[in-house]
Amino acid sequence: MSAEMERPVAGPNYAAAARDAVLAGVIALGVFGPLIGFKTEQNMNNQLVVENRWGIVIVIVAIVVIGRFLLKAFVFPALVTRKANAGPASTDESFFKRNFKTIGLAFLLLYPVIIVSMLGYQQSIKWVDNFGIQILIYVMLGWGLNIVVGLAGLLDLGYVAFYAVGAYSYALLSSHFGFSFWLLLPLSGILAAMWGVILGFPVLRLRGDYLAIVTLAFGEIIRLVLINWREVTNGSAGISSIPKVDIFGWITFNVADPTYIGKILDLPPSSAYYKIFLYYLILALALFTAFVTLRLRRLPIGRAWEALREDEVACRSLGINTTNTKLTAFALGAMFGGFAGSFFAARQGFVSPESFVFLESAVIVAIVVLGGMGSMVGVAIAAAAMIGGTEILRELSFLKAVFGPEFNPDQFRMLIFGLAMVTIMVWKPRGFVGNREPTAFLHEKKSVSGSLVQEGHG
Amino acid sequence: MASVALALLIVMVVSMVLTSLMSWTIERVAYRPLRGSFRLAPLISAIGMSIVLSNFVQVAQGPRNKPVPPMVTDTIVLMERNGFAVTLSYKQIIIMVVTAVLLAGFWYVVQKTPLGRAQRACEQDRKMAALLGVNVDRTISLTFVMGAALAAVAGTLFLMYYGVVNFSDGFVPGVKAFTAAVLGGIGSLPGAVLGGLLIGLIETFWSGYFSIDYKDVAAFSILAIVLIFMPQGILGRPEVEKV
Amino acid sequence: MAEMIPSWETNPILSVEHVTMRFGGLVAVNDLSFKAGRGDITALIGPNGAGKTTVFNCITGFYKPTQGMLHLRHADGKPFLLERMPDFKISAKAKVARTFQNIRLFSGMTLLENLLVAQHNPLMIASGMTVLGVLGFAGYKKAEKHSIERAEYWLNKIGLYDRADDPAGDLPYGAQRRLEIARAMCTEPELLCLDEPAAGLNPRESGELNELLLGIRRDENTSLLLIEHDMSVVMEISDHVVVLEYGTKISDGKPEAVRNDPRVIAAYLGVDDEEVEQVEQALDVVTEEAQQ
Ligand SMILES: Nc1ncnc2c1ncn2[C@@H]1O[C@H](COP(=O)(O)OP(=O)(O)OP(=O)(O)O)[C@@H](O)[C@H]1O
Ligand SMILES: [Mg+2]
Numbered sequence: 004m005s006a007e008m009e010r011p012v013a014g015p016n017y018a019a020a021a022r023d024a025v026l027a028g029v030i031a032l033g034v035f036g037p038l039i040g041f042k043t044e045q046n047m048n049n050q051l052v053v054e055n056r057w058g059i060v061i062v063i064v065a066i067v068v069i070g071r072f073l074l075k076a077f078v079f080p081a082l083v084t085r086k087a088n089a090g091p092a093s094t095d096e097s098f099f100k101r102n103f104k105t106i107g108l109a110f111l112l113l114y115p116v117i118i119v120s121m122l123g124y125q126q127s128i129k130w131v132d133n134f135g136i137q138i139l140i141y142v143m144l145g146w147g148l149n150i151v152v153g154l155a156g157l158l159d160l161g162y163v164a165f166y167a168v169g170a171y172s173y174a175l176l177s178s179h180f181g182f183s184f185w186l187l188l189p190l191s192g193i194l195a196a197m198w199g200v201i202l203g204f205p206v207l208r209l210r211g212d213y214l215a216i217v218t219l220a221f222g223e224i225i226r227l228v229l230i231n232w233r234e235v236t237n238g239s240a241g242i243s244s245i246p247k248v249d250i251f252g253w254i255t256f257n258v259a260d261p262t263y264i265g266k267i268l269d270l271p272p273s274s275a276y277y278k279i280f281l282y283y284l285i286l287a288l289a290l291f292t293a294f295v296t297l298r299l300r301r302l303p304i305g306r307a308w309e310a311l312r313e314d315e316v317a318c319r320s321l322g323i324n325t326t327n328t329k330l331t332a333f334a335l336g337a338m339f340g341g342f343a344g345s346f347f348a349a350r351q352g353f354v355s356p357e358s359f360v361f362l363e364s365a366v367i368v369a370i371v372v373l374g375g376m377g378s379m380v381g382v383a384i385a386a387a388a389m390i391g392g393t394e395i396l397r398e399l400s401f402l403k404a405v406f407g408p409e410f411n412p413d414q415f416r417m418l419i420f421g422l423a424m425v426t427i428m429v430w431k432p433r434g435f436v437g438n439r440e441p442t443a444f445l446h447e448k449k450s451v452s453g454s455l456v457q458e459g460h461g
Numbered sequence: 462m463a464s465v466a467l468a469l470l471i472v473m474v475v476s477m478v479l480t481s482l483m484s485w486t487i488e489r490v491a492y493r494p495l496r497g498s499f500r501l502a503p504l505i506s507a508i509g510m511s512i513v514l515s516n517f518v519q520v521a522q523g524p525r526n527k528p529v530p531p532m533v534t535d536t537i538v539l540m541e542r543n544g545f546a547v548t549l550s551y552k553q554i555i556i557m558v559v560t561a562v563l564l565a566g567f568w569y570v571v572q573k574t575p576l577g578r579a580q581r582a583c584e585q586d587r588k589m590a591a592l593l594g595v596n597v598d599r600t601i602s603l604t605f606v607m608g609a610a611l612a613a614v615a616g617t618l619f620l621m622y623y624g625v626v627n628f629s630d631g632f633v634p635g636v637k638a639f640t641a642a643v644l645g646g647i648g649s650l651p652g653a654v655l656g657g658l659l660i661g662l663i664e665t666f667w668s669g670y671f672s673i674d675y676k677d678v679a680a681f682s683i684l685a686i687v688l689i690f691m692p693q694g695i696l697g698r699p700e701v702e703k704v
Numbered sequence: 705m706a707e708m709i710p711s712w713e714t715n716p717i718l719s720v721e722h723v724t725m726r727f728g729g730l731v732a733v734n735d736l737s738f739k740a741g742r743g744d745i746t747a748l749i750g751p752n753g754a755g756k757t758t759v760f761n762c763i764t765g766f767y768k769p770t771q772g773m774l775h776l777r778h779a780d781g782k783p784f785l786l787e788r789m790p791d792f793k794i795s796a797k798a799k800v801a802r803t804f805q806n807i808r809l810f811s812g813m814t815l816l817e818n819l820l821v822a823q824h825n826p827l828m829i830a831s832g833m834t835v836l837g838v839l840g841f842a843g844y845k846k847a848e849k850h851s852i853e854r855a856e857y858w859l860n861k862i863g864l865y866d867r868a869d870d871p872a873g874d875l876p877y878g879a880q881r882r883l884e885i886a887r888a889m890c891t892e893p894e895l896l897c898l899d900e901p902a903a904g905l906n907p908r909e910s911g912e913l914n915e916l917l918l919g920i921r922r923d924e925n926t927s928l929l930l931i932e933h934d935m936s937v938v939m940e941i942s943d944h945v946v947v948l949e950y951g952t953k954i955s956d957g958k959p960e961a962v963r964n965d966p967r968v969i970a971a972y973l974g975v976d977d978e979e980v981e982q983v984e985q986a987l988d989v990v991t992e993e994a995q996q
């Protein structure tokens with residue numbers, strides 16, 4: 004297939020590798036040369052002037068040449084030998100792998116405790132908020148969308164619309180009517196599910212690219228309406244000072260309240276308590292999503308979703324109402340998106356259309372696909388890797404010491420995020436967990452190889 | 462005038478060559494390994510690549526707008542009454558002419574050349590085309606190159622017309638292009654032209670007569686409505702569900 | 705000589721009446737009428753492209769016939785007009801199940817799961833349209849156990865009990881064909897439509913298939929309608945044969961009668977119309993001579 008496979012003989016072939024490396028260098032020069040070598044800047048008179056940076060280009064081309072040479076001369080032959088020598092995959096998995104779910108769950112439950120005991124309350128905020136809560140929101144969104152994309156096989160590129168519906172429902176209803184979070188959480192889920200049905204009904208006849216583009220269009224429509232319907236949504240400025248969540252009115256997180264958690268528990272005031280509370284709240288919501296999805300998979304509706312992904316025509320021949328089945332998938336996915344949205348609004352205290360751009364939808368779809376379609380563990384791993392990974396890039400300020408003070412690692416964040424998406428897909432096209440767990444068994448439970456699982460046409 | 466036209470032509474050709482090379486590389490690195498696997502893998506890879514590309518430009522060229530001095534400024538007055546003039550600028554004429562020429566050339570390639578035949582065969586059934594001796598990988602590479610070259614021309618015209626460009630400017634036209642292709646019917650060249658014209662006209666008329674804020678909403682809504690009644694797009698081949 | 709009225713005329717489960725199906729200019733089925741008897745195995749045969757699969761698609765609601773009617777009558781007398789029903793209701797309400805010419809299993813799901821999906825509708829009701837099921841009500845557990853038993857029954861019948869937990873896509877071709885039949889039977893159909901069930905089977909598998917089909921007719925209160933190119937299968941198990949050519953019915957009757965029908969012979973051997981006429985004239989002469 005690929006050029007690397009032509010010569011299964013192990014051992015480096017330096018001449019071929021060198022030829023390949025030079026070619027790669029020429030291509031790299033063409034690809035990177037003009038865009039990096041020339042930089043246009045605006046001068047005092049608003050004119051563009053060209054600046055030369057051929058030094059960087061030379062460095063990059065050198066990296067490409069050397070990298071390609073090493074790959075071709077050493078890495079690929081090594082891979083081929085390893086593949087040839089690899090026996091049948093060992094069946095006994097490590098303790099860690101077998102108990103991955105339990106260990107993962109225990110870690111998630113203890114995470115804030117670990118962080119606080121290591122860093123103290125004040126220092127824990129960043130780790131609980133930027134990593135814990137942020138990742139869990141995406142885990143929940145990924146699990147919600149997993150119902151639509153992973154189980155029912157319907158490609159929804161506008162999922163963020165339901166997240167937005169949930170967030171704005173909470174923001175608007177709490178600031179206009181003062182409803183509490185605990186009332187609005189289910190309500191925003193229901194509203195989002197309703198939108199799911201309203202949008203889903205006309206579009207579920209469509210398949211493939213057509214479904215993808217219409218869902219994308221709906222996502223954009225909702226965002227544009229949020230921007231432009233200023234009387235209600237306050238436009239791009241968004242809605243701020245959304246009230247904090249409290250624990251059913253008994254315990255609150257505003258320092259001024261007599262029921263402030265610090266006063267009740269006799270602790271010094273800190274915003275860390277609220278973050279830790281939010282962490283457990285989103286963890287509970289995410290686990291609720293997981294629980295419901297796992298249950299649904301074992302019910303006829305869940306099997307019908309997967310059957311729909313496998314073969315829609317066969318489903319109809321077995322008496323399954325495919326429209327209703329798709330709609331329930333759409334509505335349930337939307338509902339979990341709505342829950343996540345109202346949590347998001349409560350956590351930020353502020354919502355604006357900025358948070359609901361297409362890129363968000365793309366990231367959530369990417370998490371589902373990178374995780375392995377339909378696999379909940381895979382989705383969680385993908386969310387942790389992608390979101391956690393990009394958050395870590397924010398922390399790389401030590402690189403400033405290497406590259407000088409103007410160097411801003413933050414600007415490489417999305418670049419690396421995109422590269423990671425491409426790399427993971429090329430490396431594992433079926434995602435981290437490609438196998439499918441059957442929902443029922445007679446003799447023994449065997450997972451189904453990903454290559455047999457269909458991906459749906461919707 | 463002649464020198465401006467020449468400069469524009471040179472810029473266009475150079476950018477076509479560069480983007481073609483880039484597109485060829487990207488196809489090679491990010492899409493070819495995924496050929497034949499799982500439908501969503503190339504999609505995710507493509508989304509990742511689009512994030513990479515726009516951020517690469519941001520990192521390499523900076524996040525700020527890049528203005529260029531106006532290149533073509535002349536206009537023709539078509540009609541004038543009560544001090545209001547209906548004008549047609551040379552820029553607009555250039556865009557129309559270039560589009561028409563490229564469209565004709567592109568149509569010729571797809572319909573009349575062996576490459577076009579191979580492309581259409583791969584579109585219908587890649588495996589069968591390969592069995593009949595079509596070099597599928599090469600055909601797809603060349604298709605990517607052609608697509609990128611056309612996008613480069615569009616980019617150059619965009620810059621000439623609006624006079625300013627930014628690293629993130631590609632996203633909205635990209636989505637609109639996809640929208641236009643789907644609206645017209647995927648796989649149909651006249652459909653893509655029709656879809657593009659319709660999207661443009663809807664936005665312009667909506668901005669003119671109703672509100673400019675909702676022009677994209679109008680375009681997307683019309684896309685949704687059309688697809689609900691014509692699930693294959695306007696000129697797309699209806700997909701027969703053989704059972 | 706008084707003709708005996710065949711059983712399918714007196715007690716049909718399915719009556720196809722003047723069905724025409726056009727695709728643009730192509731007339732795939734042309735004014736077709738026939739009846740399938742209750743409890744019979746009816747075979748629909750004809751050369752490639754004759755329109756057999758199209759007839760199935762009309763019966764099972766995947767295509768809406770351009771003209772004509774499709775009557776189905778259950779054993780309890782309940783009538784259905786199939787051409788007015790959407791495809792999934794034809795399976796759910798009218799109890800018509802089918803298999804496909806190109807096997808359509810849920811290849812990434814296990815055999816057991818395939819058979820459970822086929823019992824979707826009763827299970828859906830048992831799970832209280834999912835609500836009670838999510839809450840973990842016991843009624844659903846019982847219904848699911850019952851469904852698993854039915855699946856086991858069919859897995860035993862098709863000889864794939866041991867492979868219940870393997871993905872359907874891993875099965876060899878012949879086993880996939882049998883699984884598809886078992887899956888269709890799990891919907892408890894009154895009429896089972898099989899599109900070329902013996903295609904691609906070796907002689908032993910083909911023999912097993914015959915047994916399976918005869919068993920279904922004997923034990924399950926299900927009538928069968930099958931499309932088949934393998935004449936040995938058709939002649940061995942069917943009670944009634946309908947022959948199509950270019951969308952038109954050219955023969956209809958008992959297997960022996962159809963086998964000797966010169967028009968059928970001509971259709972299968974691919975002779976010209978003139979030759980058919982010659983054969984017919986020759987036969988007329990023969991019969992006239994016999995009568996004299
Ligand atoms: N959806 C469709 N659109 C257009 N033409 C169709 C469609 N379905 C079937 N046909 C045409 O109708 C005719 C009959 O096809 P059909 O599949 O019913 O034949 P068949 O008797 O099942 O043949 P085979 O023995 O090869 O399966 C063929 O010419 C076929 O091309
Ligand atoms: Mg057929």
